[in-house]
Amino acid sequence: MKKTNLIVFMLLGAFSFGQVGINNSSPKVTFDITAKNSDGSTPEGFLPPRLTGNALFAAIASGAYGPAQNGTIVFVTESSDVSNQVGQTVRVDLPGFYFFDAISNEWRKMGNDSDFYSSDGTFSSTRHFGMSNYNLGFTGGRVGMGTFNPDPSAILNLVSTDDGFLTPRMLEAEMNAIANPAQGLLVFCTDCFNNLGCLMINDSNNPAVPDWESLCSSNISTGHVLSLVCASATNSGTLQSGVAASGVTTTVPYTGGNGGIYPSASFNSTGVTGLSAKLAGDILLDGNGTLTFNITGTPSSAGTASFNIIVAGKSCTFTIEVDPFTASVLTLECNSGIFSPGIITQGQTYTGTLTIPYTGGNGEPYAQLSFVQNGLTFTLPAGTLATGSGNFVYDVTGSAVASGAMTIPITFGSTSCNVSATIATAMTVEMCMGPGVTKDWSLYNLGADTTFDPHVPVQQIHGNYYQWGRNTVVANASTDPAAIVGWNTAIAPDGSWNTGTEDLPVKNTTNDPCPTGFRMPTRAEWVALSNNSSVSRMGSFLVGVTNFGSALIYSCGTNKLTLPATGYRSSANGALANRGAQGLYWSSTERSINASQAMNLRFENTIVNPDVYNNRVNGYSVRCITE
Template sequence: MIRTNLLPFLLFGAFTYGQVGINTSNPHATLDVKAKNTDGSSSEGIIVPKLTGDALFSAIAANKYGADQDGAVVYITEAAAVANQTGQTVLVNDYGFYYFNGSQNQWMKLGSGSTIYRTDGTLTGPRHMTMDGNNLGFTGGRIGMGTASPDPSALLDLTSTGDGFLPPRMTKAQMEAIFHPATGLMIYCTDCFGDLGCIMVNDSKDPLVTNWGSMCTTNVPTGHVDDLQCASAVTSGGVHSGMAASGVTTTIPYTGGNGGTYFSGTFNSTGVTGLTANVDGGSLSQGNGNLLFTITGTPSAVGTASFAITIAGKSCSFTVDVDNFTASVASLTCSSAVFAPNSMIQGEVYTGTLTVPYTGGNGDSYSQMSFTQNGLTFTLPAGTLATGAGNLVYNVTGTPTNAVTMNLPISFGSQSCNVSKLVSPSGSGVGTTMCMGNGTKVWASHNLGADTSLDPHVPVKEISGNFYQWGRLDVVATPDSPAGAISGWNTISASDGAWNSGTEDVPVKTAIDPCPSGFRLPTRKEWVAFANNTTSNTIGSFNGLYTSFDSARQFICAANGNKLTLPVPGYRTYSAGATYAHNTNGYYWSSTENAAGYAYGIFFNNSNMNPALVERRTVGCSVRCIAE
């Protein structure tokens, strides 16, 4: 019906009004097309001729488009082939709407899927875009981020008062793996200069030979020297075939240092293999200076170990002699080793000696040896063995970092043994090794909160220590607290696992365990093992007077004769914190809970003892810590 009636309708409109309306009797333009339906029940719109770009190109030869076709519109379904993007179709490089510009004799894009994400293009003028208050500007061939007007002197202008510029971040190994880095390439090295990190720039003009320069906070240049003088190398300490190198260093002089930085390096030996020369990264002197290399490893044979090194732009080689170790002993007696002074406390500077007896010395000389452990350096100076029995005397210096029992490896020639040494935690007093059945454990020598400068085996008020509710960190009473009820006493029990997030067999200290670093609350099983593997006796009157502090029970380890003395300050009641059984009974917490609201501890007086007593968690008891 539409095909039958459309032509008369168009002619009627043209003859009557000079305008044509489709689906309207009142056109408002030369051609006015109204939708037949506006409810989506039919397809609406105008479909213009659809052609390929190559079809338009073919029309060029037939002169089908000229001034008379100015303004003609087509829809291109496929871009013209690259070879056909010329003449009238030079711009037909994508699908979409095109119109013919008769004055320019060229098809122009009217609308297409072309975007900056799909095709190249040209900005015809300055552009300014914003997102959430952030600016991006393109002006005069320059780009501005954070500004709509990039500075005329900058190709890229980053403007901000709250954010910085973050270059690519990578490790030193990743930086050095960049293939042919351009001159001026910048990155941030996360682990350069001993993990300090630094902005690095390749300032080499030769892409085959990179030269990463630093831009650290010290603002120092990349290190360079005029000369590395390996011929003047000086080695301290002896290296012996088949023995781990210890305390051996080699000093290499240099001239013409520029004060710049240099990377750490590791250089393996050739000739006699098995050794490594290690140098820490750092800064050169201005002018002449020295580089210190530490020699580590175990040489494979007697002979000469050679090290080819490259530091600060220069290379050279130095050698270290590897000798036979002829000094020998028949035995080392680590069980009789003696520290002087004996006390060693975490975090406190230690200067002393370790003496290890030996037998069967052959009278030969030996080079200096040293090793480090737990922040301490043990150095055996060069010397000569006695013929027969004698002592190896190590100088010990440093500050122990952890409160642990150190297992120190002593080795001389073919003989070796281990020396055990306790480092007590800061504020805990000296630790005591006690029998525990299957082995021993180190216990703090004083109650938590006691004056650790006093003799732990002489009961006085100052070694009684503080009172703690089970599972809580805070001190709830001291030996000087009044005997009566304590205002605000907490009557809510702590939760299971408050002092041990592991198991009884594998305890794990929690953040609210009040014991110092390196120590924790003992478990119920540990109190039981302690009680079952020691003998004990009582000290003092056990008179029950609040003003008395003279009583304790002393536990003795038969294997080593060590003693652990536990005062009897009583406890603080669960409901109000009043004192109970002072100078009569001792109550010490374990980290092990019982039923809801109850936990285990050790109880004793002058006649009885229960190493697995069950008590309310809100009671205030004493704490004696055990090494982790």
């Protein structure tokens, strides 16, 4: 009876007011349900149709849900099977309330259980997704981990201050077994390079032929080879008992190089002792290559010298035969020794020969001999003695360190003598002035004592001081530092040292103090020297009347130009200033906008400026350049 009255009431409400109320007589909306009991004594609520996800999937075939059903609500009691999570039921993966969204033609989950496909959210715990051999792809978007704002240039942006990015880790055999690895593929090889491990990248653009390269130790890995092949080693040069090894090398092949570095090493001989096999550090080739060992020392006897080498994680043993030394001469005629060319100049590269006659040769062979004296290397190539008289012809190369008398010891077997020679003092040095351009500069300041080493700053190489445009010496390194009586304050006119231009200088022979064949350098030449040389300094660069030990050094390869920090004599009265802390060297170039000034080089402890100017009456140092 109650149910009948309720239905009648609902109908009357619907017809009378267009609204339906359940358990209330004045519905506030189209359909208004009020709980019958609010004390929990009876079940209250609204039960929509209850269906399984598979039932909703089955309805797709009949087209049961379309635009007319937009907003329909159901309760899903069981999720759709994975295979049925397609089309309208693609999101029906959990029990719950769903509504039909006709615009997207999908059932959508209601409430906080909405999925991460359509809204942000937080997983309540770890999630594992079974992909069933499908790949997860992100197309046209960026993925950020540890950031809400992935960098616009990155498809994957990882951000952390306490965690790193860990690439797949595997054994070398597993890495090599990867089928057709893509170019740029990264893995961490845990046992590569004698179990040190390394991050590896495939450099090859041909997946069928991978090329795994290392990304460790500053992008150059520790050297590693598959094998050292001492059985195929080749020897060059000859060893003789009691004779210092010279020009003797052994080349050992290797296989399976990884392109990594190997350090310098030295291995002592066994059997015949006294020898060492020295290997200079270098980089292995990718694949097969060779290692060259330089044999040094003096073999203790004739026989077989063995070398057990360990390089790039592998070892092997090679051998060299040592012959008995049987060659002999009666005399060495050092007094008749001849250099060709005959002049050797200190600091200049020399390439020539030294011929030493001998008598009483026994016709036996001898190994190469070599020694170094005063920076020069003397090498007697391997050969065979004449029977009777003959000549030893030494190849001589290098650069003599010191000038003056030089004694050269010549020894062959038990016979020896000394050659006397004189090394000429160098007066010029070739310096870099631009790409492919060099110029000879004087090694000494004008007025310096040229018997002293030009690269050791002492009082004797400071030289003289000159006022611009004049060839008169106004002071030297021994002049009293006080003001000079009668100091000339007149300004020398333009063209006093150069009657040409900066680009095409012409020496004014009347006033230029430089000797014949030399002239004052232009401003442009000081600039070119500075721009094309490396710069270093020596000494304290502190002001001191007796501080002669500071200098600036221009270097061009092995050649160098040393400029003492001579200070200057003041334009006001000729008093000495800044010796030991500053160097000032004149150029022949005037300052075009001021007839009382000229250009010069100035250097101190922290600056070098080849393009400054000052009063022409100052007394500065002079360094000449060849014409």
